[in-house]
Each structure stands twice: as structure tokens, then as C-alpha cells.
Amino acid sequence: MLKSIFFDLDGTLLPMDYDDFCDMYFSMLTDKLSKNGYAPKELYEAVWSGTKAMLENDGSITNEKAFWTCFEKHFGKISPETHLAFDEFYRSDFNKISTICSPNPAAKDIIKTVKLLGLIPVLATNPVFPSTATENRIKWAGLLPSDFVHYTTYENSSFCKPKAEYYCEILDKLSLKPNECAMIGNDVDDDMPASNIGMKVFLLTDCLINRSKKDISIYPHGDWKQLKIFITSIISN
Secondary structure, three states, X not given: OOOEEEEOXXXXXXXXXXXXXXXXXXXXXXXXXXXXXXXXXXXXXXXXXXXXXXXXXXXXXXXXXXXXXXXXXXXXXXXXXXXXXXXXXXXXXXXXXXXXXXXXXXXXXXXXXXXXXXXXXXXXXXXXXXXXXXXXXXXXXXXXXXXXXXEOOOOOOOOOOOOHHHHHHHHHHHOOOHHHEEEEEOEHHHHHHHHHHOOEEEEEOOOOEOOOOOOHHHOOEEOHHHHHHHHHHHHOO
């Protein structure tokens, strides 16, 4: 029996061009932190190294710890002022990136549908951002953090997509089984591996990411209208 729907955020509930997002994000972040004495090139490399450390995290520490441990290898012990500068960035300047996103009313409609069907909505966004940044991105999509029973951030997660452990960590926290859940996402390599542990999947193709050029016909896929049909059909089976 289906109990929960997991949703990706960037490119799924929040339509965007991923490359444009990254370009603007790093430009704004390096500009902000340059005021704290960080050279843009070195900061860029440190943040990417920290992100890689989170993607490779083995579950022994939180992603937050993995990021900052790696970051400190570049710059030494981080001062409270630096942590404050990052926090301020995610609370304020970061929101300017919303101008390159394209909120779709269909996202709000699909979450409403999921709730009306009695299903548990979960936000399964790759947890490489702090909660403040994740909550802001949720709002960019026209949604609220309270729309989800759980959403993954670098503070509450110890794995990243596409690792099976990422999905299992959420399932364990919510006392759910793989066959009780479906994963909805736009990234073939990150989101569709949920099927490997027994979750149902649907590939939203509006902002499709398919780096490895896989044959997407092996997955249920389509636009928002087809997604809604997919959800209503699997709950009746």
C-alpha cells in the first residue's frame, strides 16, 4: 500500500536551469565572502571540495560536519564570523537567485493532491545545503516547509543521492518501507536509483537532467499532467 511520495526540489518542484543556478550561486557567495577575506577562487574550490565530501559521505558523520571538516582543510579553523557570514548569505542574498527560477503552480497542486489522497509528502532534495537555504528554496517554489513531513538538509542527513543509503535513511526516520513509497524527480542519475531499493519512481521531464544519456523509457515519465495520473493510478493499485 502506498503511504508516501518523495519529491526532489531543484528542477522538479522548483523548475530551474541547474547550470544557471550554480553560476549565480557561486558568484554571489564568493562576492559575499570576499568581504571576510576569502579569495574567490580559493573559496570556490573549498566549497566544491566540501560538496564532494558530502556526496561521498559514508554516514559516519552528518553532511554538515563533512562539509566544514573539508572546508577547514583549505582555510584552517573557521571563525564564528565566517559561520555568521554564511548564515547571513543564506538568509538574505541567496534569495536573489529565485529570479532565475520558474515557479510552477502545478507544484502546489500536486502537493495538495498528495495530501488529499492521505499520503505523506517528503522533500527528498540532495542535502548539500543548510536548512535555511532549503527552506528558502521551498518558498521559491510557492510552497512552505510545513507542507512536508520531512525535508532533507545537510544538518539532518549523513548521505547524499544517488546512494541507496540516502533513501534508506529517510525511510528509517519515518518508519516506512521502500514499497510503500514513490520518488519523483527530474534527474535520471540521482532520483531514479530509488527504484533499486524497491521504491516506485517517476521521472519528471520538464527540466530533465540525463548526464549519462540513459534510455528513460525504462521509467514512468512525463510532464505534470502525466505525473498526476501516475500518482492517482499507483494509489489505486
